[in-house]
Amino acid sequence: MTEPIKSILMAAALFTGGLFIAEPAAQAQPAVSTAKPADTLGTIQTTVVKTIGADAKTVHVTSNGSVLIVARINSPMNDTTHEGRNNEAKVIAAIAAKEIGSEPKFAKVSTIRVEYSVHAAPATKSKIVDSVEFRKGPDGVFDFHQT
Numbered sequence: 001m002t003e004p005i006k007s008i009l010m011a012a013a014l015f016t017g018g019l020f021i022a023e024p025a026a027q028a029q030p031a032v033s034t035a036k037p038a039d040t041l042g043t044i045q046t047t048v049v050k051t052i053g054a055d056a057k058t059v060h061v062t063s064n065g066s067v068l069i070v071a072r073i074n075s076p077m078n079d080t081t082h083e084g085r086n087n088e089a090k091v092i093a094a095i096a097a098k099e100i101g102s103e104p105k106f107a108k109v110s111t112i113r114v115e116y117s118v119h120a121a122p123a124t125k126s127k128i129v130d131s132v133e134f135r136k137g138p139d140g141v142f143d144f145h146q147t
Contacts, residue, residue: 040099040106044070047095052088061096067111068096078116078129089114089132090144097134097142110136111145 041061048070049056060071070092072078077085093112100106112134119126134142 069113071115093134
């Protein structure tokens with residue numbers, strides 16, 4: 001099973017609360033440090049990596065105060081459909097929303113953005129393949145935003 005297909009199926013299963021059982025090789029997860037990250041952004045990155053089975057180098061989490069960005073850099077999802085990236089982004093946004101929910105330093109975050117980008121080489125400009133946003137509603141819940 002190819003990596004993009006595994007990612008889509010895993011994300012869909014996680015998002016719907018279903019159980020996804022595949023061939024044993026597909027269940028193997030990359031080695032990730034079990035040490036607790038010192039901050040919330042690190043916790044988000046670690047949880048995303050474990051949940052979707054991503055390589056840690058492809059997940060970067062940043063915040064500018066009002067927008068929290070989870071960047072999927074050089075991800076196999078870059079070669080899938082917009083709908084496939086939407087499904088993975090929904091799983092990622094749920095993780096991020098849960099982690100920042102009770103943190104006072106993230107109270108002003110109004111948008112969670114999952115960006116899929118290509119970085120060709122160091123010191124070169126990256127290209128954004130797709131961006132999926134979730135906006136905080138009056139109820140405090142981050143809702144999928146469609147344009």
